[in-house]
Structures are given as C-alpha cells and as structure tokens.
Amino acid sequence: MPLADKVCVVTGASSGIGYQTAFDLAGEGARVCVVARRKERLEDLLQRMPGSGHSMAVTDVSERDEVKALVTHVTDEHGRCDVLINNAGFSGERPLTEAGAVDDLKAMMDTNFYGTLYCTAEFLPMLIDSAPSNVVNVASMAGRLAIGGAPGYSASKFAVVGFSEALYFQLRDKGVCVSVVEPGLIPTEGFPQTPVLSDPVMKYALGSVEGVSKAIRSAISGRKMERVVPRWYYALQVPRILAPPLYRLAQRKLVTPKQEDYL
Ligand SMILES: NC(=O)c1ccc[n+]([C@@H]2O[C@H](COP(=O)([O-])OP(=O)(O)OC[C@H]3O[C@@H](n4cnc5c(N)ncnc54)[C@H](OP(=O)(O)O)[C@@H]3O)[C@@H](O)[C@H]2O)c1
Numbered sequence: 001m002p003l004a005d006k007v008c009v010v011t012g013a014s015s016g017i018g019y020q021t022a023f024d025l026a027g028e029g030a031r032v033c034v035v036a037r038r039k040e041r042l043e044d045l046l047q048r049m050p051g052s053g054h055s056m057a058v059t060d061v062s063e064r065d066e067v068k069a070l071v072t073h074v075t076d077e078h079g080r081c082d083v084l085i086n087n088a089g090f091s092g093e094r095p096l097t098e099a100g101a102v103d104d105l106k107a108m109m110d111t112n113f114y115g116t117l118y119c120t121a122e123f124l125p126m127l128i129d130s131a132p133s134n135v136v137n138v139a140s141m142a143g144r145l146a147i148g149g150a151p152g153y154s155a156s157k158f159a160v161v162g163f164s165e166a167l168y169f170q171l172r173d174k175g176v177c178v179s180v181v182e183p184g185l186i187p188t189e190g191f192p193q194t195p196v197l198s199d200p201v202m203k204y205a206l207g208s209v210e211g212v213s214k215a216i217r218s219a220i221s222g223r224k225m226e227r228v229v230p231r232w233y234y235a236l237q238v239p240r241i242l243a244p245p246l247y248r249l250a251q252r253k254l255v256t257p258k259q260e261d262y263l
Contacts, residue, residue: 001132001221004029007078009070011061011119012088014041016188017138020209021085021216026051028217033074035059036088053078061088061115062107064122071122081126083220086116086160087138090190091153105152112156117163124176131175134220137164138212141184141233145240147251168225179219180226183212184233205230 008025012018014036022034022045031053034042042056055077059070074081089112094101116137127133142148143157164180171178186207187193196202207230215227228234239247 001134001223003083003217003220006030006082007033007074007080007130008083008085009033009035009074009081009119009123010085010087011035011059011115012138013045014038016190017183017186017209017212017216018085018087019045021087021213023049024210024213024217025083026054030083031055031078033057033078035061035070061086061119062110064118067115067118067122070119071126074123075126080130081123081133082130083134083136084119084123084127085136085138085216086119087136088115089138089156091150093150093152096151105155108152109156109159112153113159113163116160120163120167127176128174132223133176134223135164135167135171135176135178136216136219137178137180138216139164139180139182141182141228141236143180144182144237165225177220177223177225179224181212181216181219182226182228182233183207183215184228184230186212186229 003025008030010018010022010032013022013034022032026032026049029051032049033055034045035057036042037058037060039058042058046054046056057070057073059066061067090108093104093108120135127135137160139160140157142150142154143161146154161180164178168178184207185193185196185205186209187197188209193206196206212229215229219227
C-alpha cells in the first residue's frame with residue numbers, strides 16, 4: 001500500500017521509535033497525526049517533519065476519555081484514518097516485594113496494553129470506513145520470550161501480541177490488516193540499553209530506531225502480520241518452541257540475572 005496521502009496516527013511520537021516512524025511516514029508523503037503527552041516535543045517534531053497536512057494531539061493513551069478526544073481531533077482535522085500505529089509504551093519495574101510495585105505494574109499495563117486497546121477500539125469504525133487500512137501494534141521480543149527479568153513488562157507485551165494476533169484474523173475480512181512489530185534491543189530515551197552499548201559482544205545485538213521504522217512501514221505496505229527487528233531475533237524463538245527445558249536452562253544461566261528478586 002503506497003503511503004502517500006494516507007492519514008497515519010502515531011502514538012508515542014515524542015521520542016524514539018515513534019518519533020522516527022512519524023518522520024519517515026511524513027517523508028513518504030503521508031499526513032501524520034503525532035500523539036504523546038509532551039506537547040513541546042510534538043511541536044518540535046511537527047516543525048521538522050517533511051511534507052504538509054500534519055497535526056498533533058497531546059494525549060495520554062491510558063485515559064480512555066483522552067483517546068476519545070483524539071478520535072474527535074483526527075475526524076475534525078483529517079476526516080479519516082488509514083493507519084493507526086500503537087507505539088506508546090514504557091518499561092521499568094521493581095521487585096514485587098517492594099511497596100508500590102503492583103501499582104507500577106498496573107500503570108504499565110494501562111499504557112502498554114489498555115492504551116493499545118482503547119486506541120484500536122475507538123479508531124476501528126474509521127479504519128473500517130477507510131479500508132484497506134492498517135493497525136500496527138509495537139510489542140517487543142519480550143512479548144514472545146519472557147526474558148530479561150521484567151515480568152510486568154513482558155505480561156503487557158504478551159497481551160499486545162495475543163490481542164494483535166487474534167484481531168488480525170478477526171478483521172481480515174473487513175480490510176483492516178493488524179500487524180505486530182516486535183523490536184529487540186533498540187537504544188532510545190526510555191530504553192537506553194546502557195549495559196549492552198558498553199558490552200563488546202552484545203552491542204552487535206542492538207537494532208536501531210531507523211530499522212524499526214522501516215519494519216513498521218514494510219508491515220503496512222506488505223500487509224504483514226508480524227515483524228521482528230532485527231530479523232535474526234526470530235531464531236531466538238525456535239528453542240522456546242522445540243526444546244523448552246533447554247531454553248529455560250539457557251535463560252537461567254545467561255539471560256536473566258537476579259530472577260530471584262522477583263519471586
Ligand atoms: N527501545 C527498545 O529497546 C524497545 C524494545 C522493544 C519494544 N519497545 C517498544 O517500543 C515502543 C516505543 O519505545 P521507545 O524505545 O521509542 O521508547 P521512548 O523513546 O521512551 O518512547 C516512548 C514514547 O511513548 C510515549 N508514551 C509513554 N507513555 C504514554 C502514554 N501514557 N500516553 C501517550 N504516550 C505515551 C512517550 O511520550 P510522552 O512521554 O511524551 O508521553 C514516548 O513518545 C514502546 O512500546 C516500547 O515498549 C522498545
């Protein structure tokens with residue numbers, strides 16, 4: 001699907017993957033509505049984006065009323081929605097034994113999963129009207145493999161993956177393609193990947209915001225259900241499926257330090 005003149009809504013556009021994706025979509029001639037909570041960041045992005053006909057909406061996607069107001073804004077400004085990219089999200093959690101940890105996890109679920117649900121549900125009538133149209137949900141490799149010792153974040157992204165996969169089959173006949181993009185380790189403001197950047201071997205496992213933006217745009221144009229970035233991360237899922245005990249052994253030994261903190 002060519003993106004020129006399509007109306008694309010990008011959540012979490014004030015930094016990182018969302019910022020780059022909004023910028024690149026504008027470069028392909030799309031009209032982009034950029035969404036996040038930090039107004040100044042969105043104003044700055046609007047000034048830099050190539051093309052014209054863009055807009056911004058300061059929205060907390062975890063608040064359903066704000067998402068409804070976002071739909072009103074897109075209806076008034078653009079009259080349609082061809083592509084919805086649910087990218088807003090964050091990570092960061094403490095051991096479950098610490099005070100406030102459960103509330104933190106709930107807040108993460110509210111943005112990472114419920115934000116995706118609210119935006120998808122509220123934009124769906126417009127997306128069906130604009131079909132062929134696309135929804136792209138930015139999940140994570142942590143939504144396929146619960147590695148990294150972050151149970152709340154993994155749970156929120158597993159929810160996004162399951163939601164996306166089921167919705168893909170449900171909406172196919174209506175002309176709405178639902179894709180899920182699963183980034184690996186991408187250095188951004190919210191995910192600085194500091195230890196990985198300074199590790200002489202692991203640094204080669206890093207992807208880039210440009211790579212994720214490209215995968216998102218290729219999921220849209222190719223109407224693909226799933227994209228993993230970097231692509232070779234797909235292979236990491238194989239031991240989980242074919243040899244679960246081996247996968248768990250490797251995870252215990254190599255990938256998840258201090259797992260006992262979360263018990
Ligand atoms: N970087 C990675 O390694 C990596 C790996 C796998 C998956 N991901 C996923 O990729 C997505 C983008 O992350 P990123 O790496 O680009 O991080 P980032 O630079 O921190 O960007 C996160 C974006 O989400 C927005 N956001 C957070 N909570 C929000 C809320 N309640 N309502 C509206 N916007 C909200 C932030 O904007 P405001 O603060 O201005 O609202 C920001 O624009 C996330 O869903 C993340 O889970 C990232």
